[in-house]
Amino acid sequence: MAVEFATPKIPTPHRVVFLGASTEGWFTxxxxxxxxxxLPRMKQxxxxxxxxxxxxxxxxxxxxxxxxxxxxxxxxxxLIMEVPDLETVAAMxxxxxxxxDGVRLDRVMRLEARVGRxxxxxxx
Numbered sequence: 001m002a003v004e005f006a007t008p009k010i011p012t013p014h015r016v017v018f019l020g021a022s023t024e025g026w027f028t029x030x031x032x033x034x035x036x037x038x039l040p041r042m043k044q045x046x047x048x049x050x051x052x053x054x055x056x057x058x059x060x061x062x063x064x065x066x067x068x069x070x071x072x073x074x075x076x077x078x079l080i081m082e083v084p085d086l087e088t089v090a091a092m093x094x095x096x097x098x099x100x101d102g103v104r105l106d107r108v109m110r111l112e113a114r115v116g117r118x119x120x121x122x123x124x
Contacts, residue, residue, distance in 0.1 A: 008117060013055070013082040016089055017114045019075040025108035027069060041103040045095050052091060053084040075112075089113050 029038060050056075058080040070076045083089050093113055096105045105111075 003121070011117055013053075013084050014086065014089065014115050015057075015117050016054075016081050016083045017116070018079040018081065018092075019112045019114065020077045020079070021070045021075045021110050023069065023108060023110055029108060037101075037103050038105070038108055041100055041105060042109075044100070045105065048095055049081075049092050052088050054088065054092060055082045057081060074110075086115070089115060 026034070026038070056079065059078065061077040063076055066076065083092070093111060096109070096111050098104070
């Protein structure tokens, strides 16, 4: 059966994969700093994302068979979300740069976003 490939449409909400990894700042932070400052800040950021309209579809943390900073691939956790618009994606990334109570998450993690669409052969 032949599959015709049509010019893709850009559906909304947008399907976004956020690719994340801990960086040197995470690994040099003390256990106390991680538990009491960094992780609560990350949890708040994720709550802020949901308030911005982002909906979690799936997550993967591939730390089961690796430790330390990622080499190849460059990421260790992946968040697949639906996001209402591209401005929201940019605002979500910007929250990583925001200083909240002396915590800037861009000092302990890296984050990228890839915008796409559902894979046409598996989701219609």
